[in-house]
Structures are given as C-alpha cells and as structure tokens.
Amino acid sequence: MPPISNTVPPLSAPVRRVETLRRERAQRLRRDLVVFGGAFAVALALSLGVGEVNPAKFIEGFPRLFSYIGRTAPPLDMAALDASLAEWFWRWNIWSARLFDTLVIAFLATTFASLFAFGAAFLAARNLVPRPVSIVVRRLLEFFRTVPELVFALIFVFAFGIGPFAGFLAVLVHSTGSLGKLLAETVENADDRDLEALKAMGTSWIPRVRFALVPQVLPNFVSYALLSFENNIRSATVLGFVGAGGIGQEVMTAIKQFQYTDVSALIVMIAALVMVVDMLSGWVRRHLVEG
Amino acid sequence: MRNARHFAPGYATRDHAALIAANRHVLWEPAWRKLLRYTAIAGFCGLVIAGLWHIDATPQRILPGLTRLFMLLPMMVPPEPGDFLWTYLYAVLQTIAMALVATFAAAIVAVPVGFFASRSFNRCAPCRIILRRLMDIVRSVDTLIWALIFVAGVGLGPFAGILAMAFKDTVVLGKLFSEAIESITDSEVDSVRATGISGIALIRFGYMPQLLPIMLSHALYFLESNTRSATVLGAVGGGGIGFWLVDRIGVNDWQEVSFIIIMLIAVVIGIDWLSANIRGRVIGSAGHIRQ
Numbered sequence A: 001m002p003p004i005s006n007t008v009p010p011l012s013a014p015v016r017r018v019e020t021l022r023r024e025r026a027q028r029l030r031r032d033l034v035v036f037g038g039a040f041a042v043a044l045a046l047s048l049g050v051g052e053v054n055p056a057k058f059i060e061g062f063p064r065l066f067s068y069i070g071r072t073a074p075p076l077d078m079a080a081l082d083a084s085l086a087e088w089f090w091r092w093n094i095w096s097a098r099l100f101d102t103l104v105i106a107f108l109a110t111t112f113a114s115l116f117a118f119g120a121a122f123l124a125a126r127n128l129v130p131r132p133v134s135i136v137v138r139r140l141l142e143f144f145r146t147v148p149e150l151v152f153a154l155i156f157v158f159a160f161g162i163g164p165f166a167g168f169l170a171v172l173v174h175s176t177g178s179l180g181k182l183l184a185e186t187v188e189n190a191d192d193r194d195l196e197a198l199k200a201m202g203t204s205w206i207p208r209v210r211f212a213l214v215p216q217v218l219p220n221f222v223s224y225a226l227l228s229f230e231n232n233i234r235s236a237t238v239l240g241f242v243g244a245g246g247i248g249q250e251v252m253t254a255i256k257q258f259q260y261t262d263v264s265a266l267i268v269m270i271a272a273l274v275m276v277v278d279m280l281s282g283w284v285r286r287h288l289v290e291g
Numbered sequence B: 001m002r003n004a005r006h007f008a009p010g011y012a013t014r015d016h017a018a019l020i021a022a023n024r025h026v027l028w029e030p031a032w033r034k035l036l037r038y039t040a041i042a043g044f045c046g047l048v049i050a051g052l053w054h055i056d057a058t059p060q061r062i063l064p065g066l067t068r069l070f071m072l073l074p075m076m077v078p079p080e081p082g083d084f085l086w087t088y089l090y091a092v093l094q095t096i097a098m099a100l101v102a103t104f105a106a107a108i109v110a111v112p113v114g115f116f117a118s119r120s121f122n123r124c125a126p127c128r129i130i131l132r133r134l135m136d137i138v139r140s141v142d143t144l145i146w147a148l149i150f151v152a153g154v155g156l157g158p159f160a161g162i163l164a165m166a167f168k169d170t171v172v173l174g175k176l177f178s179e180a181i182e183s184i185t186d187s188e189v190d191s192v193r194a195t196g197i198s199g200i201a202l203i204r205f206g207y208m209p210q211l212l213p214i215m216l217s218h219a220l221y222f223l224e225s226n227t228r229s230a231t232v233l234g235a236v237g238g239g240g241i242g243f244w245l246v247d248r249i250g251v252n253d254w255q256e257v258s259f260i261i262i263m264l265i266a267v268v269i270g271i272d273w274l275s276a277n278i279r280g281r282v283i284g285s286a287g288h289i290r291q
Helices: A013-050 A055-072 A078-088 A092-124 A131-146 A149-160 A164-189 A193-200 A205-236 A248-256 A260-290 B002-007 B016-022 B031-054 B059-076 B085-117 B125-140 B143-154 B158-183 B186-193 B200-236 B242-250 B254-288
Strands: none
Touching (some): A013 B085, A055 A260, A055 B143, A055 B158, A092 A248, A092 B031, A131 A164, A149 B059, A149 B200, A149 B242, A164 A205, A205 A260, A248 A260, A248 B143, A260 B125, B059 B254, B085 B158, B085 B200, B085 B254, B143 B158, B143 B200
C-alpha cells in the first residue's frame, strides 16, 4: 500500500495566477485603508482642535446638561393633573397662536414654492430647453437651496420688516430651490416616448410639455411637494430666532430666560405639530402612490 | 382622406376644436365631479388668500420691501472680506470641523442606538416603542433649537454646536440604522449564528458586513446636511461662520455679508462633491441606497 502523501500538490498555473491577483487586491485594499483612514484620522484630530472639543469640556459640560434636562421636567402632580398641566402649558393660547403662524408660513411657502418649482423644473430639464437656459436655471436653483433659510430670513427681515411675511419669503425661496431640483430630475427621468410622438406631430413646446410630461410627473410632483411641506414646518419653527415669525420667538425667549418648563412645553407642542403633519402627509402620499 | 378624417378629425389640420368635439367621450366628466373639483380649487385658493392676509402680505409691506431689497443688491457688490479675511477663513474651517466631529460622533453612537431600536434585536416591545417615541420627539425639533438649548446648557462656542448636531443626528441616524438592521437578509446572519458565536462577535461577522456600506452612505449624507446646519449655528452662539454672518448683517456691512455667503456656498458645494466622491469610491454599488 503506497504511503498517503500529506504534502499539497503543486498549484496549477491558473490557480497561481488567481492567488497572486487575490493577494495583490488584498494588499491594495489594506493600503487604501491606511491612506484613507490616516487622512481621516488627521482631519478628525484637526477638527477636534478647531472645534474646541476636549476632555475638560466634556467633564464640565455633561453634568450641567443633565441638570438642565432635570430642570425642564414638567411640574406634574398626579393628584391634580389638570391643574399642573395648566401650569405647565400656562401660555398655551399664545403658543398655539404662534404655532398656527408657523403652520401658515409653511403652507403658503410650500404652495407658492410648488408653483415656482413647477415652472422652473421644465426650464431646468436638459432634455427640454437649450443648454444655456437649463444651466442658468439650475445655477439659480442651486443658489436658492444652498444659502440657508435663516440667511434669507435675516435679509428679508431687513427688507420687509419683522413678521411672518419675511419668514414666508425665506422658506419660499429655499424650498423653491430644493423642490425645483427634485422636480427637474423627475422631468429628465420621465419616459420620453410621448414627447417624441408629440414632437413628430409638430406640436409646439407648451402643449408638448402639457400633454406628454405633466400627466407623467404630476403624482411625483405632489408627493415631493408634501415632503417639502414636512421640511418647511420644521424650518418655520426656527425663523422666529431672527424675527421672521412663528413659534421661534417664543422658543428663544424661553431658552434665553431659562424658563425650563416652558422649554419642555414648547418642545412637546412643536413635536406634536410636526408629527401630526408628517402623519397626514405620509397618509396622503401613500394613497397617491397606491391609487 | 375620408379614412383619415374618420380616424381623428382635426389631426392633420391641428384643428383643436374639432379634435375636442371628436373626443368628447374621453374628456366628458360628470357634473358632480366637476363641481367637486371647482369647489376644491376655490377652497384651496380661499385658504391661500386667508393665509396671505394672516401673515400681512399687503402691498404696503411688499412694495417698499422690494425697493429696499433692490437697494441692497448694489450694496453687496463687490464682495469683500474687509480686514477679516483670516477670521472668516478660520470660522469656515471651524464650521467644517464641527460638521465632521458631529457626524463622526453621531455615526458611532448611533450604531448601538440602532440595534436597541430595531425589532430584530430588541425583543422588549414596550422599551422599543418608548425609545422610538422619544426619538420621534428629538427628530421633530430643528437642530437650531437644540443648539440654543445646548448653548444654554454648556455655554457659547463650537462645542455646544457640535453637541447639538451630534445629539440630533444620533437619533435620526439611529432610526435609519434600525431600519437598515430590520431590512437585512436573515439567512446570512443565521449562517454565521450556526457557527456558534453570539453577542458582539455575531454583530461583527453576521450583521456588519451587510450594514457597513449602508451606514457609511447614510453618514456621508449627514456630513453634507451637517455642513449646511453648521453654517447657521453661529447665529445662536454655536460656533462657526454663522456668528460673523449675523454680526455683519447687524452692522449693515453688506459687502462682507456677500463675501461670507459666497464662502458658505463654496463650502457646501465642496463638501457635497467630496462626499459624493468618497461614497462612489469606498462604497461602490451600495452608494445608491437611500433616495
């Protein structure tokens, strides 16, 4: 009986080739990891320095944070729940009026932004208009969505005076920028067979867009508009920081004057509004997608 | 010729009236639906008008405001940093640093949060539901409000801004991670579990290979959005370029304002480009997840 060999037979040429490639790939991956990881570590270390993050701050800051949270706890007394709730939400009538302003700002801004973005989307789509037009409209939309709402709000407060109107304009401009981009992409991705057919018939530009593209993209448009409504509600809550209307003014006063329980009451009210709006808008969007 | 007319009158002549007359059966709509449609449109327009009235969008406010706005534009050119070029550059660097540190911290902390909030990992339904509700509240409140609270809690400076962004992003990323964890394929996890390992090792070898690309992709999107948030945190004392922006608007130095706005746009576009690049390079095929 021949002895059983326990040495590995020599590898065939193709297997050796694959093994070499595999080893090289692993080496390359490891090198990339070292290079990218190293670069990231350096960037992070620099950022910690520039961002003024250090252990002393953590040790000092965290207990203060927890005591802050502790103080915002509502003065709820289970025996007299309604009385203590009334004490917690003592300014509820003013707060709900300001929250209503916030809702109105977001509603109006979304409505007008949808109209403007609807127009801009077709002028920004590369498959519909000459290149220079689409480039100009795209750059403009990019400018609108890159500059933060708060900056627009500051400028509009300067021009139009303190009040929700400046906030409405700020959200409107920003939201036109972001909505316009999404809609332009939808238009570009739409099926262009109908468009070609109408072009072949010799139809002019407006009816071509109206009958070939609008029916296709309208459900998406409405869905995006609702999403932007959800976003705009959130943005409208902080416009009051710079005098542009809504609940923000009350929030800032409460925080700056250390009215701890007011802060928690306001957060609860804002969160409730945002969640209700999200829920309704999500429900409508689901129905749009299904039906 | 007769045949063509029978097929679609007005087709060849582009006679729209005839085309509509021939296709009345398609375009016809019952009276009650027409009424409903017009009522809905009228109701919506009524809401918009009432809203505009509510936010005081009167010609007396709009016309002088527009005049002031157009007076502002020539005051903004040419953009100039004045004597503060290095101050502004450092503030921009700080803005980027804040976004980087906050995103990194949030991405790390969000991993355990995501596991605790996921159905496949946390068997205690009531704890999960309470955690998710708390997360919803944090999520509905804008970063700027959290920044104001953290400034009140730990004092002025970039540290407060970083904490605010990290806090909110931990929650939002935690939710996204928990959804990712719930949606991964179980068979892979089960095959790793079958080797007999559990706990941390199971997470490392069973879950992480599938989750890591998704998590990285989400984290990169948050780097982009944090860069945008970080630009305005300074408005409430949270560090970064926002402080100077508000300050310069306050003293009506519009040339410097436009310089800062241009810097801010450059940073946002730069980080978007970088993040898209990294996403494409490191994550490859998983980069398209989300959106």
